Every structure is written in structure tokens, then in C-alpha cells.
Amino acid sequence: MDRTIDRREFIGLLGLGGVVFASGLGGSACTSVPGARPTQSEDFYFVQLSDTHWGFEGPPNPDARGTLPKAVDAINALAQPPDFIVFTGDLTHLTPDAQLRRARMRQFRDITGHLQVRRVYFLPGEHDASLDRGQAFEELFGPTHYAFDHKGVHFIALDNVSEPSGAIGPEQLTWLAADLATLSKDTPIVVLTHRPLFDLVPEWGWATTDAARAIELLAAYTRVTVFYGHIHQEHHRMTGTIAHHAAKSLIFPLPAPGSADHKPIAWDPAQPYRGLGWRQIEAGQSMHETELREFPVQAA
Numbered sequence: 001m002d003r004t005i006d007r008r009e010f011i012g013l014l015g016l017g018g019v020v021f022a023s024g025l026g027g028s029a030c031t032s033v034p035g036a037r038p039t040q041s042e043d044f045y046f047v048q049l050s051d052t053h054w055g056f057e058g059p060p061n062p063d064a065r066g067t068l069p070k071a072v073d074a075i076n077a078l079a080q081p082p083d084f085i086v087f088t089g090d091l092t093h094l095t096p097d098a099q100l101r102r103a104r105m106r107q108f109r110d111i112t113g114h115l116q117v118r119r120v121y122f123l124p125g126e127h128d129a130s131l132d133r134g135q136a137f138e139e140l141f142g143p144t145h146y147a148f149d150h151k152g153v154h155f156i157a158l159d160n161v162s163e164p165s166g167a168i169g170p171e172q173l174t175w176l177a178a179d180l181a182t183l184s185k186d187t188p189i190v191v192l193t194h195r196p197l198f199d200l201v202p203e204w205g206w207a208t209t210d211a212a213r214a215i216e217l218l219a220a221y222t223r224v225t226v227f228y229g230h231i232h233q234e235h236h237r238m239t240g241t242i243a244h245h246a247a248k249s250l251i252f253p254l255p256a257p258g259s260a261d262h263k264p265i266a267w268d269p270a271q272p273y274r275g276l277g278w279r280q281i282e283a284g285q286s287m288h289e290t291e292l293r294e295f296p297v298q299a300a
Helices: 007-014 067-076 098-112 135-141 170-180 211-218
Strands: 002-005 044-049 084-088 120-123 146-150 153-157 189-192 224-228 235-239 242-246 277-283 290-296
Touching: 067 098, 067 277, 084 224, 098 135, 120 153, 170 211, 242 290
Parallel strands: 044 084, 084 120, 153 189, 189 224, 224 242
Antiparallel strands: 002 235, 044 277, 146 153, 235 242, 277 290
């Protein structure tokens, strides 16, 4: 099965106000043992932000320098801080000027440095990495792909933007296969990436050219969920048993896949920040589910 789920169907299928998606992330509780890979999960939640495009200026967002700080303030005001935060790419807006690219990344790093959480994970987008194969990103944020474990869930960050063709690439696919080989087939796995791992709208660049191989590797595991960005809107799709969830942007929304010209949706003064937001992702202790909560960007 490979199909898009529209929001009405998403809500109708999942119940509980449409916020619970049965994607196999959760598990039962246990205590992690230092040095050992856990196989069961405890309650936790994390936050996903995406497509901040720091450095963008233009009519689609007259508050381009304000939306990221507003999101930082909102997350810091949460009653309970998340276990960690992930940024799924396009941290900065594309520029061919290598010096300006680094300056924007440093500014972005300074702003997100105010987040009151212990761990923040960054992934590159094509705006950050496609012109220099991720060199500036690696200098300021570290590796473009990596894996980590948290409370029984195995997280894999994939880079499908540093290759100009929009591919993951054979070297990283070999690394992915080796990483997965260390896991049991029922390990909860979360994949974090920028571009979708399926052909959404290839002519818009909303695809990964060698995603089929990554999905083939992941399909051998029973509990896989993918969180990505790039398309600047909430979107949900199943490929087989793998659930894919796209996040909203913090800079401007884009039109529904294939529905209009591939350009930002105009700013609406009557509804400022419409279509912009971030999400909270909760893994239940006794559920085999993922709970997604979408938060809009709010005016100060």
C-alpha cells in the first residue's frame, strides 16, 4: 500500500480528535541500561521543527526574522520540556555566498541556543547543504547523518540533500544497512530526514531519487515511522506499514502537492502566520502508537 491520507480521513481513521496515528512507535516500559541497546520504550515526547529558512526576506513572510524566535519562546513555555528537539532541515535560506551561508548558520545556532532543552538534533536541508555537499553544515552542526537511541526507540537521521541529485547515496545506504542489522525486527525505529522517502511530486523535487532502496531496508522492520520536512505543510502517507509525516514550515507554507505553481502561499494580513507551525510527538508507554500534536506560530 502506498497512498496519501487526507486530513479528514486521518481524523476519521485515528480517533481521539485525530491526533493519534497508529505507526508502531510505542512499546512497554523499562529502565535503560548504560552501554546496552534498549528494546522497550518509556513514555516520552519530542518536538519537530522544520524549514526555518533563516535569512529569507520577502513578502511571503514580513516577520521572517520573528517566527523562529516566537517558536523558541513557545517551546520554552511548555509546562514540561520535551526530551529533545529535532530540526528536519533547511535551517537557513539558500545563498551561493559561502561566507554568508556560515553567518546565517551561526545566527540560527545562536537563536536555537536559547532552547531550554538538553539535546537538540539538526539535519541539513538542500538550502543548507546542496551547494557545498554539507561542508558548512558539518563545520557548525556536526555529521549530516547519524543514529541514536532514546528510551527504547532507535532514531536514524538520513541526509538526502547533500548529494546534488537529491539522493541518499550508496555510501550512506551501506551505513544504513549496517546500522539496521544491529536491531531486532520489532525495534521501534524513527527515521528523520528532509525530503520525503517516496515520490510525492518528483518534478518539484519532492522525492528522494534512491528512496526505494532505503524503504526496502526499512520494510524488514515492523515498527517504522518517518518524520520529514521540505514540503512546508502537514502531510501523511503510508508506504506499506511505514507511516510518513511531513511538518509545517516556520517561514511560509507551500501549496498542496501538485495542486498549483510551486511557490510560497501569499501572506494573509488577516490571518498572520497561517500555515506555519511546529509539532509535538508523543510515544506512549503502553501504546503501539504515535500521537502528533500540531502547534501554530502565534503572534507575540
